[in-house]
Amino acid sequence: MALIVQKYGGSSLGTLERIKHVADRVHQARQEGHDIVVVVSAMQGDTDRLIQLATALTAHPNPREYDALVSTGEQVSMSLLAMALHNIACPARSYSGTQIGIMTDHAHTKARILDIKTHLIQEELSQGYVVVIAGFQGINPRGDVTTLGRGGSDTTAVALAAALRANECQIYTDVEGVYTTDPRLIPEASLLSHISFEEMLEMSSLGAKVLQMRSVELASQHNMPIRVLSTFTNHPGTLVTFEEKIMQRRLVSGIAFSREEAMIAINGVPYKAGIEAQILMKVSDADIEIDMIAQNAANKETADFTFTVQRKDFAKTLIIIEELSRTLNATSIQSNANVAKLSLVGIGMRSQTGVASKMFQALGQIGVTIQMITTSEIKISVVIDESFLESSVRVLHDAFELDKIKLEKQPLFMET
Amino acid sequence: MALIVQKYGGSSLGTLERIKHVADRVHQARQEGHDIVVVVSAMQGDTDRLIQLATALTAHPNPREYDALVSTGEQVSMSLLAMALHNIACPARSYSGTQIGIMTDHAHTKARILDIKTHLIQEELSQGYVVVIAGFQGINPRGDVTTLGRGGSDTTAVALAAALRANECQIYTDVEGVYTTDPRLIPEASLLSHISFEEMLEMSSLGAKVLQMRSVELASQHNMPIRVLSTFTNHPGTLVTFEEKIMQRRLVSGIAFSREEAMIAINGVPYKAGIEAQILMKVSDADIEIDMIAQNAANKETADFTFTVQRKDFAKTLIIIEELSRTLNATSIQSNANVAKLSLVGIGMRSQTGVASKMFQALGQIGVTIQMITTSEIKISVVIDESFLESSVRVLHDAFELDKIKLEKQPLFMET
Numbered sequence: 001m002a003l004i005v006q007k008y009g010g011s012s013l014g015t016l017e018r019i020k021h022v023a024d025r026v027h028q029a030r031q032e033g034h035d036i037v038v039v040v041s042a043m044q045g046d047t048d049r050l051i052q053l054a055t056a057l058t059a060h061p062n063p064r065e066y067d068a069l070v071s072t073g074e075q076v077s078m079s080l081l082a083m084a085l086h087n088i089a090c091p092a093r094s095y096s097g098t099q100i101g102i103m104t105d106h107a108h109t110k111a112r113i114l115d116i117k118t119h120l121i122q123e124e125l126s127q128g129y130v131v132v133i134a135g136f137q138g139i140n141p142r143g144d145v146t147t148l149g150r151g152g153s154d155t156t157a158v159a160l161a162a163a164l165r166a167n168e169c170q171i172y173t174d175v176e177g178v179y180t181t182d183p184r185l186i187p188e189a190s191l192l193s194h195i196s197f198e199e200m201l202e203m204s205s206l207g208a209k210v211l212q213m214r215s216v217e218l219a220s221q222h223n224m225p226i227r228v229l230s231t232f233t234n235h236p237g238t239l240v241t242f243e244e245k246i247m248q249r250r251l252v253s254g255i256a257f258s259r260e261e262a263m264i265a266i267n268g269v270p271y272k273a274g275i276e277a278q279i280l281m282k283v284s285d286a287d288i289e290i291d292m293i294a295q296n297a298a299n300k301e302t303a304d305f306t307f308t309v310q311r312k313d314f315a316k317t318l319i320i321i322e323e324l325s326r327t328l329n330a331t332s333i334q335s336n337a338n339v340a341k342l343s344l345v346g347i348g349m350r351s352q353t354g355v356a357s358k359m360f361q362a363l364g365q366i367g368v369t370i371q372m373i374t375t376s377e378i379k380i381s382v383v384i385d386e387s388f389l390e391s392s393v394r395v396l397h398d399a400f401e402l403d404k405i406k407l408e409k410q411p412l413f414m415e416t
Numbered sequence: 417m418a419l420i421v422q423k424y425g426g427s428s429l430g431t432l433e434r435i436k437h438v439a440d441r442v443h444q445a446r447q448e449g450h451d452i453v454v455v456v457s458a459m460q461g462d463t464d465r466l467i468q469l470a471t472a473l474t475a476h477p478n479p480r481e482y483d484a485l486v487s488t489g490e491q492v493s494m495s496l497l498a499m500a501l502h503n504i505a506c507p508a509r510s511y512s513g514t515q516i517g518i519m520t521d522h523a524h525t526k527a528r529i530l531d532i533k534t535h536l537i538q539e540e541l542s543q544g545y546v547v548v549i550a551g552f553q554g555i556n557p558r559g560d561v562t563t564l565g566r567g568g569s570d571t572t573a574v575a576l577a578a579a580l581r582a583n584e585c586q587i588y589t590d591v592e593g594v595y596t597t598d599p600r601l602i603p604e605a606s607l608l609s610h611i612s613f614e615e616m617l618e619m620s621s622l623g624a625k626v627l628q629m630r631s632v633e634l635a636s637q638h639n640m641p642i643r644v645l646s647t648f649t650n651h652p653g654t655l656v657t658f659e660e661k662i663m664q665r666r667l668v669s670g671i672a673f674s675r676e677e678a679m680i681a682i683n684g685v686p687y688k689a690g691i692e693a694q695i696l697m698k699v700s701d702a703d704i705e706i707d708m709i710a711q712n713a714a715n716k717e718t719a720d721f722t723f724t725v726q727r728k729d730f731a732k733t734l735i736i737i738e739e740l741s742r743t744l745n746a747t748s749i750q751s752n753a754n755v756a757k758l759s760l761v762g763i764g765m766r767s768q769t770g771v772a773s774k775m776f777q778a779l780g781q782i783g784v785t786i787q788m789i790t791t792s793e794i795k796i797s798v799v800i801d802e803s804f805l806e807s808s809v810r811v812l813h814d815a816f817e818l819d820k821i822k823l824e825k826q827p828l829f830m831e832t
Contacts, residue, residue, distance in 0.1 A: 016473050053496060057432050062502040068510055069495035072488040079485035080469060086478040094484055098514060099559055120559075143515055143536075 002167040003125070004029060007039040007135065007157035011174045012231035013077050014044035022231065023084035025172075026130055030090055035125045037164065039135040039157040040081055042073025063108035067137070067147045071097070074134035074153070082132045092130040095120070097137035097145070102156065104138035104146045111138055111146035113155065116163040133160065151212035158215040162222035169224055172231040175210055177238030178203070180402035181255040181393055188403035193236070195253055196243040202345040202379040203256045216240065243347055251355060252346035252400040255393050261291065262314035263339045263372060263383050264321055265306040268331025275328070279305055282320050288313045292341065292374050292381060302331070306372050308383060311337060339371060340389040343381040344396065356380050362399040368392055418583040419541070420445060423455040423551065423573035427590045428647035429493050430460035438647065439500035441588075442546055446506055451541045453580065455551040455573040456497055458489025479524035483553070483563045487513070490550035490569070498548045508546040511536070513553035513561070518572065520554035520562045527554055527562035529571065532579040549576065567628035574631040578638035585640055587627060588647040593654030594619070594626055596818035597671040597809055604819035609652070611669055612659040618761040618795045619672045632656065659763055667771060668762035668816040671809050677707070678730035679755045679788060679799050680737055681722040684747025691744070695721055698736050704729045708757065708790050708797060718747070722788050724799060727753060755787060756805040759797040760812065772796050778815040784808050 006029070008022050030036050041047075050070045054061040061069075078094040085092035101117030124131045135153025138146050148155050154171060161169035176191055178200070183189040195203075197220035201213065210228050219226045219240065229237025269275060276295065283290055292308045309317050314337045325333050349355045359380060363370060368391075372383035384392055397403060422445070424438050446452050457463075466486045470477040477485075494510040501508035517533030540547045551569025554562050564571050570587060577585035594616070595605040611619075613636035617629065626644050635642045635656065645653025685691060692711065699706055708724045725733050730753045741749050765771045775796060779786060784807075788799035800808055813819060 016469065019473065050492070053432065053492070054499060057435065057496055058499055058503040060503075061499050065495040065498040065502065065510055068512075069492060069499075072491045075488045075491075076466070076469070076485060079481040080473055082481040083470060083474055083477045083485075086481065087474040087476075094481055096484075096514075098512075099561075145515075 001033045001035065003035045003037070003164060004168050004170060005037045005039065005157050005161040005164065005166045006170045006172060007153055008041065008081075008172045008231060009153065009174070010041040010044040010047070012172055013040060013042075013081070016080070018231075019043075019077070019080050019084050020087075022172075023081060023088055023090070025231070026081075026085060026092075027088055027090040030130055036130045037121060037125070037160060037166070038081065038130060038132045039153055039160060040074055040077045040132060041135050041153040043077050043080075046073040046076065064144055067108050068145045071134070071137040071145050071147055074136055078132045078134045082130075085130055085132070090130060091128055092132055093124055094132040094134070096134045097156075098139045098143075100133055102133075102138035102159075104140055104148070106140045106142070106144075106146070108144075108146055110149040111140065113138060113148070113159045116159055118163050121160075121164065151215075154212040154215035155218060158219045158222070158224060158226065162218070162224045166224070168227055169219065170227045170229060171211060171215075172229060173210060174230065174232065175228075176230045176233060176235050177228045178210055178240070178254070180253065180405060181257070181397055185390060185393055186397050186403075188397070190402055190405040191235075192238050192253060192405065194239045194241060196347050197240060198243065198378055199253045199345050199347055200240045202343065202376070203254050211240070250346055250405070251348035251352055252344050252402065253348075254345050255342065255396055255402070256345055257340060257342045257389060257393060259340045259386055259389065260311040261308050261339050261341050261383065261386075262311045262317070262337045263306065263308045263335065264314075264317055265304060265334040266321055266325055266328075266330050267304040267334065268302045269305060269328050271301060271303045275303065276305065278328075279321075279324060280307075282324055283307075283309070283317055286316060286320060288317055288320075292372065292383065294372055294374050306334075308339070308341065308372070336371065336385070338386045339383045340386040341381055341383055342389065342392055342396075343379050344400070345379045347378050349378050349380070358399060359396060362395050363392055366391055366395050417449045417451065419451045419453070419580060421453045421455065421573050421577040421580065421582045421585045422588060423569055423586065424457065424497075424588045424647060425569065425590070426457040426460040426463070428588055429456060429458075429497070432496070434647075435459075435493070435496050435500050436503075438588075439497060439504055439506070441647070442497075442501060442508075443504055443506040446546055452546045453537060453541070453576060453582070454497065454546060454548045455569055455576060456490055456493045456548060457551050457569040459493050459496075462489040462492065480560055483524050483527075484561045487550070487553040487561050487563055490552055494548045494550045498546075501546055501548070506546060507544055508548055509540055510548040510550070512550045513572075514555045514559075516549055518549075518554035518575075520556055520564070522556045522558070522560075522562070524560075524562055526565040527556065529554060529564070529575045532575055534579050537576075537580065567631075570628040570631035571634060574635045574638070574640055574642065578634070578640045582640070584643055585635065586643045586645060586653075587631075588645060589626060590646065590648065591626055591644075592646045592649060592651050593644045594656070594670070596669065596821060597673070597813055601806060601809055602813050602819075604813070606818055606821040607651075608654050608669060608821065610655045610657060612763050613656060614659065614794055615669045615761050615763055616656050618759065618792070619670050627656070666762055666821070667764035667768055668760050668818065669764075670761050671812055671818070672759045672761055673756060673805060673809060675756045675802055675805065676727040677724050677755050677757050677799065677802075678727045678733070678753045679722065679724045679751065680730075680733055681720060681750040682737055682741055682744075682746050683720040683750065684718045685721060685744050687717060687719045691719065692721065694744075695737075695740060696723075698740055699723075699725070699733055702732060702736060704733055704736075708788065708799065710788050710790050722750075724755070724757065724788070752787065752801070754802045755799045756802040757797055757799055758805065758808055758812075759795050760816070761795045763794050765794050765796070774815060775812060778811045779808055782807055782811050
């Protein structure tokens, strides 16, 4: 008998029929003898409906009241799911964040969980109840309702699993798990049976569609395995866990990519200490988020500085850089508003060499010009012209044989 | 400076435009220097939408979860109203029943308020906030959300006003106040500037459309004046208060009536002690609610026993009475499925005689046969054929000059 935290997203609870289906899944896990805590998002569309009410009323909704308003969406789905469980003779009790005591800081609309009271949950579990908890919400020290921001139900689930020392945190969603790359682009993409926390974090551009990154960080900090799996099939999904727990090491686990990027390079800047900060701060001060940064000192006197921003911020950034270029006496500016970022991610890279050269060789063979390179311990990222993106992902997927990854026979927790 | 509790119903909050209008009213009262606590119902239609979700999911929703579900309706309207107040620079904070501490018993869907925590409200008021509280809901000793049943927001408002020792409890609705009779039937019906608690309770068939009866009882117990007034006009409405506070005594304050009644008489029952209970219990055991009861002992050996039930229960009741009639050796049964009940209500009756004879004379003049009579200290009720109802209300309204009631210059609390 284990303690399992299951989280169901808005699309899994989008209709009364789907709520009944989720109730069946929860009931089945309960009947296998496990203690079950369920975290729910709002029914699909409900949060948007509430946000629309607030923004139609006022351009700047008071944050405290905004949180009180939108948190009702999860209260609706939690009570409906508990009713559906009662209906199939599975004893259940629903609790809001306020009722359970999901203690957060004061930051309305993006609060952080500070502490979770577990005694009530443990008491209910010991009496045989399934405990259904509203995700995405908490209560601050003043007793005001707070929300964790979009996708916050994942964070609630992981934080609850950690606080309860659960055996596993299962995130049910509408995909089967984490793939080696986006299956819409590469149909041969393999479903991964497991992935390390580090890889998952580096795969964020792919992973964000499946798991909120903050919840992966939290799970990693608390040594809490997360399983990503589909509400609508019986596939065991992907287990996100510690490297040590993964038996079979892979060189490369996946290829992440993002479109809608833009690149700007400022070249031949007379070098002095602190020049990088001077450039970056001008851009950040304009509320523009910088993604990749690369600098290669061409010689001891001048440096070339390259970075990427989201494409929507390109024009605004270019104006700032042109001005800076004059002030700093840079020799030239290079820019490309139509680039994409592509990353190879894999913990195996750390111990094995040759991944980068194999990558650049594969790209070179199909004539891709690499415009920028950055690396971390378990990731190599390149910036390429967006028109090359699809062919590049395909050639790398083949080169590293990601279509041949076999699902490891890693036991599904629920079956042990 | 006074403390005023204002309650706004679902139709007053039915759209975002109406919520803004309510915010303006609240803000105005605040600017007049008063401390304001606002109790809100759910937006019109919202509670029905939530109930529909529950009943579409399961025929017998779990009562605890049902309360958790439907209580979200008031949480939505409370936060929207608080946002609308912020928007016009009126500081406000919303609170759910759980947050404030509206303590109730365990009876889900029809809970009774046991206690209200006032320290948080008083603290917020002292800091200059308008406090907006979700009506209709509370929390039981286990910490579960409870609801007070339909119309429960009136009860929340009165209970809060009593707990806070407010100067007045104002119930805003979509009518101007309490009339001498239904203005849809008698257009000359007068709006009453005041009415006593006792009269209001006796006028329930009229009053229930304006005020929930339980809240009138509660107000009477706690000596808390209630003002019924319209959200959409600036009329001072009707003050429901203690008899002592009403300066100008009226003989008759209003004419209440109800249709859809049925009458059954069982005559010539050989009399013995307890025979009444024997008859009534047979009927109540079948879950039929008995309204009026009259008995006149024809002689010392036999009695005639007459009562009314709702018309929908007529056929079922008649079968029971026919069976009883054989067992009890009654001489005959009389019945009429098409009757109406009509009541004159007025505290003035208590000290003045002649009201009954004036009433019967007026009805006699237009040829109305009175089929049954019951009286209480401040009410005379008659059962008549339903076809006579409209003409009877009209002739009595004229006879007691109810169209000539002048609005007393009773100061509106808000203007003092």
